[in-house]
Amino acid sequence: MCVSDSNRRDFFRTATAAGITVAGAQALGAGAAHAGERTAAAGDRVALTRVRVFDGNRITAPRTVVVDNGRIGTVALGARRIDCQGAVLLPGLIDAHLHLRDVATLRQLVASGVTTALDMACFPPSAADALRGLPGLTDIRSAGTPAVAPGSPQSQLPGFPQDAVLTGPEQAHDFVRARVAEGSDYIKVVIEESGPAPETVQAVTAAARSLGKAVMAHATSTATVERALAAGVGMIHHVPLDRPLSPALAERYAATLTVAVPTLTMMEGFAGLGIPGMDYAAAEGSVAALRRAGARVLAGTDANLTPGIPVQPPFGHSMHHELELLVRAGLTAREALRAATSLPAQSFGLRDRGAVRPGYRADLLLVGGDPLADITATRDVLRVWVGGIEHVPAA
Numbered sequence: 001m002c003v004s005d006s007n008r009r010d011f012f013r014t015a016t017a018a019g020i021t022v023a024g025a026q027a028l029g030a031g032a033a034h035a036g037e038r039t040a041a042a043g044d045r046v047a048l049t050r051v052r053v054f055d056g057n058r059i060t061a062p063r064t065v066v067v068d069n070g071r072i073g074t075v076a077l078g079a080r081r082i083d084c085q086g087a088v089l090l091p092g093l094i095d096a097h098l099h100l101r102d103v104a105t106l107r108q109l110v111a112s113g114v115t116t117a118l119d120m121a122c123f124p125p126s127a128a129d130a131l132r133g134l135p136g137l138t139d140i141r142s143a144g145t146p147a148v149a150p151g152s153p154q155s156q157l158p159g160f161p162q163d164a165v166l167t168g169p170e171q172a173h174d175f176v177r178a179r180v181a182e183g184s185d186y187i188k189v190v191i192e193e194s195g196p197a198p199e200t201v202q203a204v205t206a207a208a209r210s211l212g213k214a215v216m217a218h219a220t221s222t223a224t225v226e227r228a229l230a231a232g233v234g235m236i237h238h239v240p241l242d243r244p245l246s247p248a249l250a251e252r253y254a255a256t257l258t259v260a261v262p263t264l265t266m267m268e269g270f271a272g273l274g275i276p277g278m279d280y281a282a283a284e285g286s287v288a289a290l291r292r293a294g295a296r297v298l299a300g301t302d303a304n305l306t307p308g309i310p311v312q313p314p315f316g317h318s319m320h321h322e323l324e325l326l327v328r329a330g331l332t333a334r335e336a337l338r339a340a341t342s343l344p345a346q347s348f349g350l351r352d353r354g355a356v357r358p359g360y361r362a363d364l365l366l367v368g369g370d371p372l373a374d375i376t377a378t379r380d381v382l383r384v385w386v387g388g389i390e391h392v393p394a395a
């Protein structure tokens with residue numbers, strides 16, 4: 001049975017359901033397929049023919065894209081061919097806010113086409129380190145342990161490192177140095193109304209900058225967003241649930257090139273808990289204000305399995321929901337796709353991904369339907385490649 005012989009659109013799934021192994025499949029160690037999934041190795045050369053490509057702007061006419069030894073290649077000669085029959089190829093999706101857990105959650109991400117996962121708090125450091133660089137699995141970056149205020153819910157989690165509980169600015173430098181030594185890719189600070197104080201957030205930001213690390217701030221209210229903006233952090237995660245960002249605040253994001261990761265999926269979940277003062281309309285209105293102001297908005301879900309967190313978006317699936325919520329909040333489908341591909345790649349300095357371009361990592365998502373016409377088409381996952389290793393999701 002050869003994939004290229006098929007002219008049924010559902011072949012990609014039925015082949016897997018019937019237990020047919022995609023040509024070239026082999027054992028892949030930690031990244032190996034589990035039940036209901038088939039993978040093919042990175043080493044071979046594959047030509048995806050008759051594939052329409054989201055080029056960051058539009059969807060192209062059918063063409064050939066070559067996957068060559070883990071990268072996007074240019075030479076189709078001698079390649080195994082996969083006839084994509086006009087299906088649409090997207091760069092692999094990048095979730096700009098989640099909390100890493102284990103290999104099983106990386107597999108869930110792959111199955112949904114999320115090929116890069118940007119963790120926003122995970123400890124101890126060995127937990128993230130165990131998930132780095134696994135062949136065929138979602139590529140990760142991690143904040144490690146975030147800075148929090150005394151008395152915060154995070155500070156009371158079992159095993160939370162006490163050097164990350166900041167009582168004043170004098171601790172900021174040691175906190176940042178410790179995270180850098182542990183391998184944190186960027187620095188996270190959780191800003192609540194109760195703390196850390198503005199001067200501490202500023203000290204963390206300055207210390208991180210001096211060591212070449214970007215700063216991510218958690219802020220879910222107007223007051224904490226103002227504290228984050230005043231400190232000059234690089235990214236603000238979540239959006240206010242108390243009231244929509246004012247045009248003036250949204251314009252400060254744009255003017256200072258502060259990136260927003262609204263995590264609408266999480267905001268929707270929290271607003272749904274019925275807690276007074278938490279209104280999803282505020283979150284949606286904030287995204288609309290950011291868009292109008294020209295601020296950069298990234299897709300992030302806050303997928304987690306953290307004990308005690310009342311809202312736990314599922315890994316992978318929630319990315320498609322986030323795209324839909326961003327569109328409902330006013331982004332065009334094109335803007336939402338960019339928010340999950342090229343823009344997070346740029347914002348996090350990931351120069352080898354976010355586009356279907358020769359030389360880039362072969363992180364790819366093949367979908368049925370036209371996601372520019374209907375963003376829900378991203379849910380129709382036909383195949384995924386992570387670093388050139390092919391996955392055919394289970395039916």
Ligand SMILES: [Zn+2]
Pocket residue numbers: 097098099120302
């Ligand atoms: Zn989070």
